[in-house]
Amino acid sequence: MAVMSFLTVSLLFALGLFTVLSRRNVFKTVIGLTLMESAVLLLLISWAYIPGGSAPILPLQGKGVDPLPHAFTLTAIVIGACDIALAFAFIMKLNRFERSVNVDDFRRLKG
Amino acid sequence: MTEPFFVVAAERVLPALLAGALVAAAAVYGEGYFDAVEERRAFRALLRVFFFSVIGAVFSSSWLVFFVFVEISTVALFLMIAIQRRDVAEGYLQIQLVGASFFLAGIAGASIMGGALLSSPVPRVLLPLFILGLGVKAALPGLHFWLPEVHGTAPAPVSALLSGFAVKLGVFGFLAALPSEPHSFLLAAGAFMALWGAFRAALQPDVKRLLAYSTMSQLGYIVAAAAAGSQVGTAAAIFHTAVHGLVKGMLFFCAGILEKTYGTKKFSGLGGGAAALPWTFFLFVFAAASLLGLPGTPGFASKGLIKEALHGFSPISLCLLAANVGTAVSFFKMGAFAFGGVQKSPRKILQGRLRLMNGGMLMLVVFLLPLGLFPGWAPSFLGVEGIRFYSFAKCAESLSVALAGALLFAAYRKKPGFADALLRRIDEAGSCFSCVSERGGAFVRSVQSGFLRGYLFAAVATALLLMLWFSR
Amino acid sequence: MSEPLLAFLYFFILLTAVVAVLLDDLLSSFISLSVTGVLMATVFALFRAPDVALTQAIINSGLVTSLFLVAYSQTQRTPSPAGECRECPFWLRWPGAALVSSLFAAVLFRGLYVLSGDRIPGSTSAHYLSQTLEETGALNVVAAILLDYRAFDTLGETTVIFTAVFGISLLLSGGKYVHSGHGLSFIVKRGMALLTPFILLYAASILFLGHLTPGGGFQGGSVFATVAILICVVYGTNFEAARISPKSKETFEAGGAMLFVFIGLLGIAWGGGFLANLSGPFPAGTPGSLFSGGNMLLLNLAVGMKVGAGLSSIFYTMIKILELEDDSWPS
Numbered sequence: 001m002a003v004m005s006f007l008t009v010s011l012l013f014a015l016g017l018f019t020v021l022s023r024r025n026v027f028k029t030v031i032g033l034t035l036m037e038s039a040v041l042l043l044l045i046s047w048a049y050i051p052g053g054s055a056p057i058l059p060l061q062g063k064g065v066d067p068l069p070h071a072f073t074l075t076a077i078v079i080g081a082c083d084i085a086l087a088f089a090f091i092m093k094l095n096r097f098e099r100s101v102n103v104d105d106f107r108r109l110k111g
Numbered sequence: 112m113t114e115p116f117f118v119v120a121a122e123r124v125l126p127a128l129l130a131g132a133l134v135a136a137a138a139v140y141g142e143g144y145f146d147a148v149e150e151r152r153a154f155r156a157l158l159r160v161f162f163f164s165v166i167g168a169v170f171s172s173s174w175l176v177f178f179v180f181v182e183i184s185t186v187a188l189f190l191m192i193a194i195q196r197r198d199v200a201e202g203y204l205q206i207q208l209v210g211a212s213f214f215l216a217g218i219a220g221a222s223i224m225g226g227a228l229l230s231s232p233v234p235r236v237l238l239p240l241f242i243l244g245l246g247v248k249a250a251l252p253g254l255h256f257w258l259p260e261v262h263g264t265a266p267a268p269v270s271a272l273l274s275g276f277a278v279k280l281g282v283f284g285f286l287a288a289l290p291s292e293p294h295s296f297l298l299a300a301g302a303f304m305a306l307w308g309a310f311r312a313a314l315q316p317d318v319k320r321l322l323a324y325s326t327m328s329q330l331g332y333i334v335a336a337a338a339a340g341s342q343v344g345t346a347a348a349i350f351h352t353a354v355h356g357l358v359k360g361m362l363f364f365c366a367g368i369l370e371k372t373y374g375t376k377k378f379s380g381l382g383g384g385a386a387a388l389p390w391t392f393f394l395f396v397f398a399a400a401s402l403l404g405l406p407g408t409p410g411f412a413s414k415g416l417i418k419e420a421l422h423g424f425s426p427i428s429l430c431l432l433a434a435n436v437g438t439a440v441s442f443f444k445m446g447a448f449a450f451g452g453v454q455k456s457p458r459k460i461l462q463g464r465l466r467l468m469n470g471g472m473l474m475l476v477v478f479l480l481p482l483g484l485f486p487g488w489a490p491s492f493l494g495v496e497g498i499r500f501y502s503f504a505k506c507a508e509s510l511s512v513a514l515a516g517a518l519l520f521a522a523y524r525k526k527p528g529f530a531d532a533l534l535r536r537i538d539e540a541g542s543c544f545s546c547v548s549e550r551g552g553a554f555v556r557s558v559q560s561g562f563l564r565g566y567l568f569a570a571v572a573t574a575l576l577l578m579l580w581f582s583r
Numbered sequence: 584m585s586e587p588l589l590a591f592l593y594f595f596i597l598l599t600a601v602v603a604v605l606l607d608d609l610l611s612s613f614i615s616l617s618v619t620g621v622l623m624a625t626v627f628a629l630f631r632a633p634d635v636a637l638t639q640a641i642i643n644s645g646l647v648t649s650l651f652l653v654a655y656s657q658t659q660r661t662p663s664p665a666g667e668c669r670e671c672p673f674w675l676r677w678p679g680a681a682l683v684s685s686l687f688a689a690v691l692f693r694g695l696y697v698l699s700g701d702r703i704p705g706s707t708s709a710h711y712l713s714q715t716l717e718e719t720g721a722l723n724v725v726a727a728i729l730l731d732y733r734a735f736d737t738l739g740e741t742t743v744i745f746t747a748v749f750g751i752s753l754l755l756s757g758g759k760y761v762h763s764g765h766g767l768s769f770i771v772k773r774g775m776a777l778l779t780p781f782i783l784l785y786a787a788s789i790l791f792l793g794h795l796t797p798g799g800g801f802q803g804g805s806v807f808a809t810v811a812i813l814i815c816v817v818y819g820t821n822f823e824a825a826r827i828s829p830k831s832k833e834t835f836e837a838g839g840a841m842l843f844v845f846i847g848l849l850g851i852a853w854g855g856g857f858l859a860n861l862s863g864p865f866p867a868g869t870p871g872s873l874f875s876g877g878n879m880l881l882l883n884l885a886v887g888m889k890v891g892a893g894l895s896s897i898f899y900t901m902i903k904i905l906e907l908e909d910d911s912w913p914s
């Protein structure tokens with residue numbers, strides 16, 4: 001099961017990376033970013049799982065799963081949402097300057 | 112790193128005090144010098160950064176820490192010069208970065224071979240790298256072409272900091288890098304710098320360039336003293352660093368006041384300053400006398416100590432003596448043209464600003480006076496005892512040098528620009544390598560496509576390659 | 584938990600992700616991404632991570648999609664030319680990117696493969712699982728980690744939220760704001776009016792019971808922000824701004840942060856250290872009741888205020904540009 005999870009994580013991350021590198025629409029870049037973040041979240045949670053474990057709410061029924069990565073993942077989700085919001089704000093602002101959402105048109109910092 | 116970052120020792124405290132004095136005086140002076148509020152604000156902020164970085168550099172314990180702080184101070188100076196002259200600032204930064212890369216290569220080698228602490232001399236084989244890197248900062252001949260341009264066109268308080276402290280950081284590095292035996296190349300280089308600088312200074316048509324060349328000349332003194340290798344030499348170098356820093360600071364402040372009053376830096380536009388700016392004239396006389404080494408001034412003490420250190424190297428001492436004559440010529444020239452002669456039309460500066468600028472100069476005098484009145488204090492602080500400063504022979508020597516300079520000036524005062532064009536071409540021969548860096552920069556700029564995806568692709572591909580390489 | 588179920592969910596996660604990547608229509612791809620988020624929340628729940636599943640569903644599937652919709656409506660899109668970009672270097676076209684990404688996936692998987700094996704939680708996690716009740720008085724171990732053992736990190740996280748809000752309002756500042764009185768139709772408004780109290784109750788329960796059941800300040804605050812967004816959409820921004828003015832949102836946000844720090848300082852004043860819980864002046868209470876867990880109730884409140892106000896002011900800032908005249912934009 002862990003192998004399956006890791007396989008999915010790698011594929012999801014690669015999918016996100018592919019999107020960022022090859023899609024021209026800047027919204028697709030944000031999608032790629034989201035996919036990469038989701039891959040990492042999946043990795044953290046799947047790695048925290050202990051077979052036969054129960055949710056980390058006391059009183060535990062049997063062993064509990066590892067709660068520390070859950071805390072990290074919570075933080076990561078919130079921060080991911082914040083950075084995606086900021087990315088959207090950047091897109092809106094850039095759109096006013098260039099009137100396009102093509103990431104190849106944003107070349108003002110060249111040189 | 113198990114070693115502490117910072118080390119406190121006698122020979123580091125004196126430069127730190129110098130830095131403090133210069134920065135404080137420059138802060139006061141800058142309030143009066145800069146016209147616009149944003150300039151004043153920027154200068155104040157950058158002055159603090161400069162002070163912090165310089166203190167860190169002076170008290171650092173290892174080469175890498177020293178390097179980091181020196182580069183921070185370079186950036187602070189770049190920004191300060193850019194307050195008024197962006198192009199000159201960029202040239203300065205480029206040159207310093209090239210020197211810094213050599214310096215860093217030397218440090219990397221030293222860390223690998225052991226001996227990365229500032230307290231132990233550097234392995235012999237790496238010494239050329241260090242000399243090359245630090246030489247750019249200390250304006251060794253061949254690497255000095257940036258000095259007249261930058262020091263001569265930067266805003267006056269920034270020139271004061273540059274000439275007063277920044278170039279001394281290079282010498283500080285020399286003192287740490289050299290083993291304790293005389294280094295013939297640096298001795299010769301120092302003597303050459305002293306002569307070249309002094310005589311080029313006498314030929315300049317521009318006040319600040321005169322002062323810049325004079326800095327180069329005095330740096331020659333310091334480098335020669337440092338290269339002598341003995342403890343007396345080290346103490347002499349540091350003592351003269353302090354004295355020269357304070358004095359050159361005063362002189363650059365004075366040049367700034369002249370520039371603000373008369374609107375120009377060229378000698379053809381200046382005149383009659385003694386009547387228009389009495390306080391400034393008085394302070395200038397004190398500073399120039401100190402630089403000439405007249406008895407009773409701190410310059411006399413420090414030059415005396417240098418002569419002690421170079422006791423066994425008579426050709427070098429003779430060169431330094433000749434350079435002293437040249438210095439005398441140039442400062443008589445500055446005094447006569449700027450402060451004497453026909454009164455050119457001075458602009459009206461606000462009395463408050465003039466007071467601030469003079470106040471800055473006065474602060475430096477306060478630090479200079481004890482060094483002059485108690486010449487034995489600084490050397491004994493640095494560990495050298497028992498030097499007799501005042502003897503008939505020495506006083507006579509310094510007075511006669513001053514007299515010779517005055518006579519030379521009087522003889523040649525009609526031809527201020529003699530042979531300057533030819534010598535300038537020699538000087539600027541070293542600056543052609545800036546066109547190489549231009550070419551390289553243009554190439555890099557053409558490779559940059561501007562595509563975000565392209566950059567990301569390159570980054571990811573490189574990371575993958577590194578990963579595959581390291582996991583074989 | 585059965586492996587086939589997990590495999591099924593993973594397959595659909597990847598499928599929806601591929602759809603999100605490859606579709607040309609932006610709206611459909613973001614809806615597909617939202618589906619991916621919900622599926623991932625299900626997977627998280629199957630992995631016995633209820634807090635994380637809740638957060639993922641609310642924030643990633645809900646809030647991010649609504650922010651995308653705002654951004655999408657604000658941008659002028661020239662139709663992108665079909666096919667590959669002509670002036671891109673050859674390696675940037677999709678074969679090159681696919682090659683690099685698959686190489687990356689292979690390297691990543693090879694590295695991760697080493698980790699598969701019997702999972703033994705580290706000593707820290709074992710400590711958290713066994714000692715939480717005595718040391719913090721709370722029942723939700725994850726909330727205890729976030730608000731007691733590692734409360735300082737949570738303070739940093741609220742700083743990140745603040746930075747995002749600040750950056751967005753900086754980027755999208757300027758220009759006039761025109762209130763819109765429109766909203767949706769009458770039926771929607773009445774329905775929303777019936778529903779809102781329950782949503783608010785739900786949000787409050789997630790927030791205040793965060794130390795006992797899955798939930799907490801982040802989740803609760805996000806649902807509060809969702810309510811604000813819903814009211815904006817259904818009733819028009821005029822109504823929403825009258826009810827909760829932007830100034831009060833800023834006050835709430837700052838108030839949340841200050842409450843957090845104040846609680847931490849109380850801990851110092853008591854002699855326990857910054858953000859001290861039971862070693863500070865806060866009582867442990869009986870486990871399982873509302874007033875237990877020391878300062879976790881208050882910290883949840885502070886975090887909820889911060890997150891809720893922050894996220895809704897992000898939405899409000901992005902919406903604001905919607906109603907500007909086009910030529911009054913400062914370029």
